[in-house]
Amino acid sequence: EVQLVESGGGLVQPGGSLRLSCAASGFNVKTTYMNWVRQAPGKGLEWVSVIYNNGGTSYTDSVKGRFTISKDNSKNTVYLQMNSLRAEDTALYYCAKENYNKFDFWGQGTLVTVSS
Amino acid sequence: QSALTQPPSVSGSPGQSVTISCTGTDSDVGSYNRVSWYQQPPGTAPKLMIYDVSNRPSGVPDRFSGSKSGNTASLTISGLQTEDEADYYCSSYTSSRTYVFGTGTKVTVL
Secondary structure, three states: OOEEEEEOOEEEOOOOOEEEEEEEEOOOHHHOEEEEEEEOOOOOEEEEEEEOOOOOEEEOHHHOOOEEEEEEOOOOEEEEEEOOOOHHHOEEEEEEEEOOOOEEEEOOOEEEEEOO | OOOEEOOOEEEEOOOOOEEEEEEOOOOOOOOOOOEEEEEEOOOOOOEEEEEOOOEOOOOOOOOEEEEEEOOEEEEEEOOOOHHHOEEEEEEEEOOOOOEEEEOOEEEEEO
16 A cells, blocks of 8 residues: 655744655655645645656756755655745645656645744 | 646536636646646545546546646536535646646535
8 A cells, every 4th residue: 555654844944944754655766756745824736846766856946956855765765855944835745656747646744834 | 837727616516517627838738648637625635536638547436537628628527526525736747847736726516
């Protein structure tokens, strides 16, 4: 059974950093494209980043240079390092498994709040 | 990358059909048959309902169908049921090798 469990969210001051984790089970992140998608409170979904099976990455413009996606194949875990956080980064961050351009499994999300 | 445009809300009585539009550009919806639809009831994670414009994952009722014409994709729910009440989002692959979601549509069953 596929499972995705996010962790690492919390309250952080503007300019601060957080690292989110997404622990996967039931499949191998080594051979899978993995994404982060966020949802600000009361707002819609926003794609954030992807890491390909070969380790290549892509980001939405608003987080380029501030966020870094990575993975540890031995731990079957994907990470999102978030630096220089802004109030507008406040959101529920979902980890999503990608399968040929569709997000077929989602975690339950971890909440990031950026506030002083 | 601007969000795809969806109507804020649609509604229908049980048994009726509703259609949600999703309008993008030549750089996303218009160029790729990689449009997906997601259902998100309140307080839950999104669930894949349609992929590659018109394909249903196993377990999704055939009341849900998708289509595309030009830069606009559509999701139709036929025979609306109370459990269909949720937010729905479209998504498309883009020419920038990224993804873009729609603005979201709240479906209300009257």
